[in-house]
Amino acid sequence: MSVEIISIIVLAAMFVIATIFPVNMGALAFVGAFLLGTMFLGMSADDIIAAFPGSLFLTLVGVTYLFALAQKNGTIDLLVERMVKLTGNRASLVPWVMFLVTAIITAIGALGPAAVAIIAPIALSFAKKYNINPLMMGMLVVHGAQAGGFSPIAVYGVIVNGLISDAGFAFSPVALFLSSLFFNLGIALILYVLLGTRKFAGSRLQQATGSVATARLAASVGARTSGSDFVSAASTGASSAPAPQSPASAVLAVKTRISFPQVATIIGLIALAVIALGFKIDVGFVSITIAVVLALINPAAQKGAIEKISWSTVLLICGMLTFVGVLQAAGTIEYVSNAVATLGAPLLAALLICYIGAVVSAFASSTAILAALIPLAIPFLNTGEVSAIGVVCALAVASTIVDVSPFSTNGALVLANAPEGMDRARFYKQILSYGGIVVAVGPLLAWAVLVLPGWL
Numbered sequence: 001m002s003v004e005i006i007s008i009i010v011l012a013a014m015f016v017i018a019t020i021f022p023v024n025m026g027a028l029a030f031v032g033a034f035l036l037g038t039m040f041l042g043m044s045a046d047d048i049i050a051a052f053p054g055s056l057f058l059t060l061v062g063v064t065y066l067f068a069l070a071q072k073n074g075t076i077d078l079l080v081e082r083m084v085k086l087t088g089n090r091a092s093l094v095p096w097v098m099f100l101v102t103a104i105i106t107a108i109g110a111l112g113p114a115a116v117a118i119i120a121p122i123a124l125s126f127a128k129k130y131n132i133n134p135l136m137m138g139m140l141v142v143h144g145a146q147a148g149g150f151s152p153i154a155v156y157g158v159i160v161n162g163l164i165s166d167a168g169f170a171f172s173p174v175a176l177f178l179s180s181l182f183f184n185l186g187i188a189l190i191l192y193v194l195l196g197t198r199k200f201a202g203s204r205l206q207q208a209t210g211s212v213a214t215a216r217l218a219a220s221v222g223a224r225t226s227g228s229d230f231v232s233a234a235s236t237g238a239s240s241a242p243a244p245q246s247p248a249s250a251v252l253a254v255k256t257r258i259s260f261p262q263v264a265t266i267i268g269l270i271a272l273a274v275i276a277l278g279f280k281i282d283v284g285f286v287s288i289t290i291a292v293v294l295a296l297i298n299p300a301a302q303k304g305a306i307e308k309i310s311w312s313t314v315l316l317i318c319g320m321l322t323f324v325g326v327l328q329a330a331g332t333i334e335y336v337s338n339a340v341a342t343l344g345a346p347l348l349a350a351l352l353i354c355y356i357g358a359v360v361s362a363f364a365s366s367t368a369i370l371a372a373l374i375p376l377a378i379p380f381l382n383t384g385e386v387s388a389i390g391v392v393c394a395l396a397v398a399s400t401i402v403d404v405s406p407f408s409t410n411g412a413l414v415l416a417n418a419p420e421g422m423d424r425a426r427f428y429k430q431i432l433s434y435g436g437i438v439v440a441v442g443p444l445l446a447w448a449v450l451v452l453p454g455w456l
Contacts, residue, residue: 026319051325
């Protein structure tokens, strides 16, 4: 039995074991990487450890540590209050603000994970406070990042356009950008309709001026605002009239005062965006540096912040990506891709290569997968039986929309920034289920729309 087949069996066994027993799959992945690497590939421990995603580890730890501090000193609550005003107090617009902002950030050149790392914690905190479905909110942030990810100046766009240009094919960077934009926008609309429309119908948030604690007190009054599942933290003032009051008007207004630690935190978040996005410096190093500075400024907020880092998520993601690195060393990904390339049916091969990109990217770096699979797609393009632009666009879309997976960087950041008090195990299963649907259906839709008609 070849080592490629053995590695696939090991991967399947890991999923089965993690499904049956309450064992962190990341821990299983480390064991699988060790056994597969040493027993079948002759890899040393150093070789296996070299596959450890150190940059992602630092990003997960640094970002969740920074936002743990921001939550403890009240900065996140403060930002949430101010962001209500950006929507004109319309609850229905909040998720789209998150989608649009993340899309703009990636379209102007930021890596998707950097944008998600900055926007997701704020979006999820907002979702918790106003009872917006956290799965919808988190996934709209990720889809927003991918919507802008293939602009001609974005990282993904530069990589794909460069590879196709080197291969000598006439290609349209605009078609690539718009394909990703409209696919992710369409998926976001479906999510919005399925998970948000009923709650948003006719809803309008009153201006929020109180704290999260005030919102909880308002909720305890026992009534809901007319036509909405959202309870405002604001007070409209006490009335001497005997008419029934809304939950918001039943609570005394709480003026939000900005403290020095909160000002420092806001400056730190702005610095994170400017340094990580503007100067292309690793977001993990930047975030953990800012977090340490904030901890020194306000030692009281430091207490308990380390415990808020999602260590189980860190173990899960880092273990899986280490195993994927061993799979790459074993030649498993190349083995599967070559098998597809020899099918002799270009349309079917294009569909299968889209699925390979989606499945592998759901566990690994989309950038690396694009760089590896697009050259493998060139034999299909040379036949002239399929549209070169269509295949590349479909492969690009299929390999990136699956970043909603909790094993991918963007999905991991959403999971790691789940609001305090949320059932993380349940949230993980929700993201995993949604990611599974996208992996199963997304490549087929991309192929059916971009390749099969041959209109590109």
